[in-house]
Amino acid sequence: MEQSNYSKIFKALSSEQRLKIFLMIYKQCCASGEQQGGAEFKAGGEKACCPATKVIEKAFSHVCDCMKLSRSTISHHFKELQNAGLITCERDGRTFRCKVNDQAVKAIRDFLK
Amino acid sequence: MEQSNYSKIFKALSSEQRLKIFLMIYKQCCASGEQQGGAEFKAGGEKACCPATKVIEKAFSHVCDCMKLSRSTISHHFKELQNAGLITCERDGRTFRCKVNDQAVKAIRDFLK
DNA sequence: CGATATGTTCGATGGCCATCGAATAATAAA
């Protein structure tokens, strides 16, 4: 992966709020859990953890519940994470499906190897 | 490592120029090598590669030679990399010693583990 | 249909930041 792509990824994760959102999706649980009670993502009713390929439903709503940011700001952050290639999202009716991009995860893991 | 620390690291690496500088130091060779002829860092006369603990001398000068940025800007970028804990630098007379911080490298590698 | 819930888009705003050149400091060489 090219340097400019890496700087894009790092720029996307350089915002503390956006990093939190990304990790919420990545871990499939509320990143502010330790401080605020640990509301968890429900992935199709399960309580799964860490398989990056898993599709998260209602990601947007859950992030809204966990973070004190306006909806428009959160929408913006989702878009930035998509633009950096970190996640892919898709709407179906009122459901917002979302998953982490495996390639990006691999790229991050391969950085400094 | 805490999320806020990670966002600091990622912020430092989110600038394409700064990422290039960091990788120059990390790899101990000129990051713009492919495009511009590959002037190399001389680490005490050797032609070493990738041991993060190695101290690089005259890092500042070499970066100045490799990049088209003013010295003040490069000085600023070195400072930002230090503030993020990615490198440590030290002046001794006219020599500028510099090395990558192992802990930071480990933290980056452990991200998403 | 009307009401409610859920996301998106837009314009504004305030703040941060990459970059520069000039001035300064510190050191080495002549």
Add this chain to the structure above:
DNA sequence: TTTATTATTCGATGGCCATCGAACATATCG
């Protein structure tokens, strides 16, 4: 000591960006 080299600091500037609220769009429910 004078000069040249090298790095830091400072102030200015232009641009990007995180955030908000309002308006709009879309979909579900009653």
